[in-house]
Amino acid sequence: MSTTVTTLDTPTDSASARRPIPDAATREIIGYAPVHTVDDLDRAIAAARAAQPAWAALGHEERRRRLNAVADNIEARAEELAHLLSREQGKPLNGPNARFEVGACAIWTRSAADTPLEPEVVFDDGTTHAEVHYDPLGVVGAIGPWNWPMMISVWQIAPALRMGNTVVVKPSEFTPLSVIALADVFNAHLPEGVLSVVSGDREVGAAVAGHPGLDKIMFTGSTATGRRVVEASAHNLARLTLELGGNDAGIVLPGTDLAAVAEGLFWGIFLNTGQTCAALKRLYVHSSQYDEVVEALAGLARAMPMGNGLDEANVLGPLQNEKQFDIVRRLVDDARDRGARIVTGGRAATELGPLFYETTVVADISDGTPLVDEEQFGPVVPVIRYDDVDDAVARANRSSQGLGASVWSSDLEAATAVAARLQAGTVWINQHGAINPNVPFGGVKASGYGQEFGAAGLKAVAAPKVIQR
Ligand code: NAD
Numbered sequence: 001m002s003t004t005v006t007t008l009d010t011p012t013d014s015a016s017a018r019r020p021i022p023d024a025a026t027r028e029i030i031g032y033a034p035v036h037t038v039d040d041l042d043r044a045i046a047a048a049r050a051a052q053p054a055w056a057a058l059g060h061e062e063r064r065r066r067l068n069a070v071a072d073n074i075e076a077r078a079e080e081l082a083h084l085l086s087r088e089q090g091k092p093l094n095g096p097n098a099r100f101e102v103g104a105c106a107i108w109t110r111s112a113a114d115t116p117l118e119p120e121v122v123f124d125d126g127t128t129h130a131e132v133h134y135d136p137l138g139v140v141g142a143i144g145p146w147n148w149p150m151m152i153s154v155w156q157i158a159p160a161l162r163m164g165n166t167v168v169v170k171p172s173e174f175t176p177l178s179v180i181a182l183a184d185v186f187n188a189h190l191p192e193g194v195l196s197v198v199s200g201d202r203e204v205g206a207a208v209a210g211h212p213g214l215d216k217i218m219f220t221g222s223t224a225t226g227r228r229v230v231e232a233s234a235h236n237l238a239r240l241t242l243e244l245g246g247n248d249a250g251i252v253l254p255g256t257d258l259a260a261v262a263e264g265l266f267w268g269i270f271l272n273t274g275q276t277c278a279a280l281k282r283l284y285v286h287s288s289q290y291d292e293v294v295e296a297l298a299g300l301a302r303a304m305p306m307g308n309g310l311d312e313a314n315v316l317g318p319l320q321n322e323k324q325f326d327i328v329r330r331l332v333d334d335a336r337d338r339g340a341r342i343v344t345g346g347r348a349a350t351e352l353g354p355l356f357y358e359t360t361v362v363a364d365i366s367d368g369t370p371l372v373d374e375e376q377f378g379p380v381v382p383v384i385r386y387d388d389v390d391d392a393v394a395r396a397n398r399s400s401q402g403l404g405a406s407v408w409s410s411d412l413e414a415a416t417a418v419a420a421r422l423q424a425g426t427v428w429i430n431q432h433g434a435i436n437p438n439v440p441f442g443g444v445k446a447s448g449y450g451q452e453f454g455a456a457g458l459k460a461v462a463a464p465k466v467i468q469r
Contacts, residue, residue, distance in 0.1 A: 019199075021177050024090030025308045025318050025353045031088075033176035036200045038207045041168070044196040045213035048139045048166035051193030056136045056164035063162055066189045067113035070158075073185050074106040081105075081185075085150055085178045086309035086317075090355070091272055095315030105154045105182065108453075111437035112158035117458045122466075129469050134462035136164030137239065138215035141208045143229070145221045146174035146320050147275040147377075150182045152243075155452050156218040157186065157195065160461040165216070166194045170208045172221075173201050174321050210235040216461060219243070220277075223401065223446045241460050242448030243441075246403030247281050247375045249396035250432055251418060252293055253389065253409035254286040261408050261430055262296040268406060268432025269297075270304070270359060273316045274379045275324070278404035278441075280432045282372050283383045284392040290385045294363045297381065298344040301359035306379075307352050318355040319378055325355045328378035331371040332360060335382065340365040345380070367395050375401070389418065397423045402445035406432040425451075 018032035036044075055063075074081065082098040091097040123130040142156035153169060160167045171179035176199040183197045198204060205225070209217055210232035219229045220243040233240055250268065252261075268280040285293045306316035319325040325348075332346055345360030360380040365372060371382045386392040396405060405424035409415040412429065419427040425443040428434060435441055435453075442451035450460050 019173070019176075021088060023087045024320050024355065025087075027354055030084075031177050033180065033199045036198045036204060038200075038204060041170075041198045041200065041204055041207055041211065042213075044168045044198050045139060045141075045211060047193035048168050048196060049213060051191060052136070052138055052164075052166040055161075055166055055191065055194050058164075060162070063164065064113045067109055067158060067162060069189045070186050071106040071109040071113070073188060074102065074109065074182075077185060078102045078106075081150065081178075081181060083310070084181055088175050088177050089146065089149060090309060090317040090320050092307075092309035092311070092314040092317050094312050096267060096271055097315065097317070098309060101148055101151045104151045108151070108154045108437050109158045111453070112162045112458070115438070115455055115458060117163075117455055117462075119467075123468075131467050133465045133467060134163065134459060135465050137461060137463050138165060139213060140165045140167045140216045140218060140461060141211065141214040141238070142167055142169045142218045143205055143208055143221065144169070144171050144179065145277075146172035147272060147277070149175035149178045152220050153179050153182055155457075156220070157183075159452070159457045160216075160218070161186075161190070161195065163458055163462045165461055167196075168208070168214070169195070169197045170205050171197065171199060173199075206232065209233065209238075212236050214238050216240070218461070223448075226448060241442075241450030241452065243277065243450075243452065244403075244443060244446060244448035245375050245401060246277050246279075246443065246447050247373070247399045247401045248278055248404040248406070248424070248432065249399070249422070250280040250283045250406040250408060251386075251389075251392050251396060252283065252285045252289060253407065253411065253414055253418065254288050255410060256289065256408050257410045258289065258292055258296055260410070262300065264431055265293075265408065266297060266300040266304070268428075269381045270301075270316065270379055271433055273306075273319070274381075275320060275377050276433060278426070278433045278435075280381070280404075280406060281376060283381055284386050284396060285383055286389075286392075287385055287387050290363075290383070294343055294361060294383050297383065298361045301344050301361055304359060306349065306356065306359060316359060316379060318353055319357060320355070322355065324377060325357060328357050328376055328380055331374065331376050332362065332380055335362050335365055335369055335371040338365075338369055340369065340371070340382070367398065373399070393418060393421050397421075400446045401443070403443040403447035404428065404433065406430075
């Protein structure tokens with residue numbers, strides 16, 4: 001069965017080449033994406049630049065109204081969007097997956113529309129009065145990954161539009177159809193040129209990053225590509241928001257009530273089948289509870305159904321692409337060769353489809369092993385034993401990355417004290433990866449810089465301007 005996917009008719013859609021896009025689970029072709037070129041990108045940016053002054057002139061109230069209409073429309077078309085997302089990305093409809101992601105698109109669009117951002121009085125001594133106003137930047141380039149393609153695009157597009165910018169989006173070459181369909185919903189409420197999708201490969205991504213017609217780049221992807229985006233920004237001096245990779249640590253403190261946290265731990269690790277930037281990717285557990293935690297996670301891993309995302313029974317899916325599948329397999333094979341214990345999983349689940357890998361728990365492993373030190377981005381967790389909390393904190397902080405981290409404990413005071421010592425953009429207590437449109441999100445160290453969501457997110461796509469009298 002193959003589904004015809006409507007592609008966006010943008011002013012840039014002059015591409016004659018079309019790329020077949022497979023169903024992530026079955027590898028059947030589900031549709032075709034345009035293959036745009038750097039020339040198409042130039043045209044999209046020119047159209048965005050031409051459309052920007054009138055879009056900015058509409059004012060906050062009108063843009064707020066239109067973005068809320070977009071959110072209504074996302075909700076009205078939620079099932080159709082979730083089905084496409086499930087097939088292209090692989091995540092099941094059910095569980096914290098495709099329907100959840102589409103729902104989040106509507107929530108984040110409304111939040112970007114409705115979050116207040118008034119001019120701020122920063123100084124007033126009776127003689128001098130200074131205010132900071134937030135003007136549009138101009139044209140924003142948005143480059144996205146393949147793991148949460150719709151939701152992350154909304155995080156980039158909606159605040160930028162709200163602040164009076166126009167936007168050119170470059171989706172991942174692995175998940176263009178989801179982003180094109182999402183942009184289609186936005187475009188029903190926007191003037192021409194305000195939002196375009198340029199569906200190109202990595203070369204087009206590189207051209208976006210250094211394009212002289214862009215004022216800001218919102219980039220979400222790997223740390224390696226993020227470094228290239230920084231280099232490219234030397235040419236256009238575009239401002240950057242960089243949401244990069246993570247290798248989030250979780251620490252289970254001694255004396256934790258495991259029954260209360262086991263399921264939260266599982267989903268903190270295996271959300272979107274582990275293909276989540278801020279998933280828990282290495283778990284440090286005190287010796288006193290090590291075996292108990294390993295067994296609890298392995299039990300849940302064996303019980304959670306994995307398979308084709310359109311089957312309502314499933315809550316875990318395939319790896320999205322071959323490259324990611326190979327990374328996961330290599331890291332687990334390497335850990336096994338080094339003597340780590342594969343408690344459950346540890347093999348490709350090809351009976352489910354070519355890119356499925358069993359939900360895997362690896363024990364008796366330590367830092368210095370690639371599975372612990374590198375981002376696995378798949379359904380695998382290494383569980384590391386520790387005896388001393390200070391040592392666990394030091395090991396958690398040893399990573400060059402710092403997106404998220406978590407502390408798990410029945411003692412809130414002890415957990416908060418450990419949280420304060422962890423180097424990460426967000427430290428969760430008794431949860432991992434939970435996000436909220438009003439709470440700023442971003443990384444430290446090699447996980448990037450800049451924050452998204454809420455007022456901080458609106459400021460990140462605006463030019464602060466002081467008016468003083
Ligand atoms: P990636 O870096 O390979 O690709 C991301 C995007 O960059 C794609 O659209 C790609 O075409 C484009 N690109 C490629 N070369 C480019 C260049 N030279 N200049 C500009 N753009 C270029 O990442 P991915 O494999 O799609 O995504 C997985 C990674 O993203 C993981 O490391 C994950 O942790 C990270 N991620 C981070 C967040 C976050 O919020 N911090 C969210 C999701 C994913």
